[in-house]
Amino acid sequence: MATSPLLVNACIGTLIAVIALRAVAFLADTWKKRSLMKRLSKQGKPMPPFNMAMGHLLAAKAAADDLPPEAHSVYILNWLAKKYAPNGAYYVDFTPMAWPMLVVTDPHLATQVIEHPIVGANKPEELYAWFHPITNGQSLFTQNGAAWKHDRDYFLPFFSNQNLDASVPFVVGQMSIFRDKLREKAAGQGSSGSGSDLFVLEPLILSMMNDIIGKLVLNADLGTQHGSHPLATTMLRQLRLKFAVNNPLDNLGNFNPVKVFNLWNNSRMLDNHIKSQIDARLQAWRSEKTHDEQNGFKSLLDVALDSYMGRTSGASPTPRDNVSAAFSQTLCAQMRMFFFAGYDSTASTMAYCCYTAWQHPEVLRKMRAEHDHVFGRNVDSAMEAIGANPAILNSLPYTTAVVKETMRLFPAANGIRHGHRDLVLRDGRGNEFPTEGCSVQMLHYAIQRDPKTWARPLEFLPERFLVEAGHELYPAAKGAWRPFEYGPRLCTGQQLVMKEVKAFLVLLAREFDIRECYGEADGDRDRDRDRKKVDLTHVDFEKAHLVEAGAAHPRANFPCRVSPSGYHASTST
Ligand code: HEM
Secondary structure (H helix, E strand, O other): OOHHHHHHHHHHHHHHHHHHHHHHHHHHHHHHHHHHHHHHHHHHOOOOOOOOOOOOOOHHHHHHHHOOEEEHHHHHHHHHHHHOOOOOOEEEOOOOOOOEEEEEOOOHHHHHHOOOOOHHHHHOHHHHHHHHHHHHOOOOOHHHHHOOOOOOOOHHHHHOOHHHHHHHHHHHHHHHHHHHHHHHHHHHHHOOOOOOOOEEEEEHHHHHHHHHHHHHOOOOOOOOOOOHHHHHHHHHHHHHHHHHOOOOOHHHHHHHHHHHHHHHHHHHHHHHHHHHHHHHHHHHHHHHHHOOOOOOOOOOOHHHHHHHHHOOOOOOOOOOOOOHHHHHHHHHHHHHHHHHHHHHHHHHHHHHHHHHOOOOOHHHHHHHHHHHHHHHOHHHHHHHHHHHHHHHHHHHHHHHHHHHHHHOOOOOOOOOEEOOOOEEOOOOOEEEEEEEEEEEOOOOOHOOOOOOOOOOOOOOHHHHHOOOOOOOOOOOOOOOOOOOOOOOOOOOHHHHHHHHHHHHHHHHHHHEEEEEOHHHHHHHHHHHHHOOOOOOOOHOOEEEEEEOOOOEEEEEEEEEEEOOHHHHHHHHO
């Protein structure tokens, strides 16, 4: 049957109308944002050179051109801050790549943000689109108000110290598998005779963290340290796609239909995996009704199902017997978020600890001595000791300082809030920074390397976290160290992270020597570039500078060689 020309015309007409309407809405929105920046610019507020057509995109391009090719966008913001934010904050508008922002690089101003009763608790709406490929729905990262409080209550019991400590034996068990892999590498003694063959460390850490978080969050045995698992590989593929381009001007790639399809397809696969795990845990929950309570820790998913089904919630007198479709959808998005948040930034922090600690022999010496002191000289028994008594991890002040100093220099994330007309930030000299109409981005990288706050800011000095106020190394401002942010929206996983990273260092520090091999790994890259050297000036000369891959990660996945440290042999005399 021939299609009616009228119908075809109607379809084409509708399509054109939809496209036109979207274009008009887009232009109106861009105009509104540009007008705000123009007004702020006229008021003399600090910002890069502005024009109505391009906003600050040309300034971003100038910054990006000055940076190594893969550098994380925090370096663009930091580069602009050095030029345009003499008083600790500046405005930028990268629409349509990002939304108008007040970028804060001063801890006093950041403290005003998170202490504000409205702004301190509110995330910008636009963040939803950023997280969408990862979560496919609202999650604690993006929710606000009653919805955020309501959902958060499902998950908080998981993060009790008691439950986290109960998970530690499992965590160290997975770390031991990772340790065995490093032993194999170290025993291999590569062709150079100076440690293992060159390899990239971060994927091994990511697999370990996948397995840990798969269990802690989803009660699933992913086994990625022994082989691949579709949940982990799909999440990784999704992150790679999302961050395939990191020059702000290249982000137009998001309009590429193939990329859009692949993002959608990965998202569908992630939903299927998580939903089947929710169903599996629901079945387990039902059958456990007639069995004993679980021993040990409870996974985040089990905790949430418990709360929802009314089993542990005094608020709901009548226990439910099934999950609603709406709750299932919410839970799926939250689980996707927790899976990502749980493994990605922690793995990055662990890789950075290997980069920082092993480059500083004196730091390594002190950390090893602390481990000897707390665990005795038998390296193998330390993990058992931690499993048997997780609280022992609280007796490691120097190791804690190493982790904190690493997170100061290489923060995996940032803090962001939604501005409000009631909040105008004020610095000590009376400069004012209205927040209405902007997201307020607290740039951890800049705040944590600010020379006004930190003595010798680019040096790796764990001692700064051990000295008293008044000491030269003591940070000169409250809120200067904020990798987990502060206030009501601070990181829910902070305690878990600290336990995991400290255990990780106890596992590695005395047994291995780890040598970063960026120079060697870059040999090929530099040859490809006709030996044109990559300029590291604006990434503070860090070979392992941050790149965008979910959370911020060390460039090139941290190429290194490992070898047995011979530590105890050398200290036994
Ligand atoms: C090194 C590891 C981690 C770092 C550096 C980190 C950093 C952060 C930061 C900076 C925020 C606040 C964002 C903002 O203020 O806009 C945050 C929020 C959050 N983090 Fe983490 N995180 C880490 C690991 C984890 C882990 C292991 C989990 C859970 C398993 C987790 C769960 C969350 C959640 C749920 C939020 C949102 C809190 C809320 O708004 O209620 N994070 N994280």
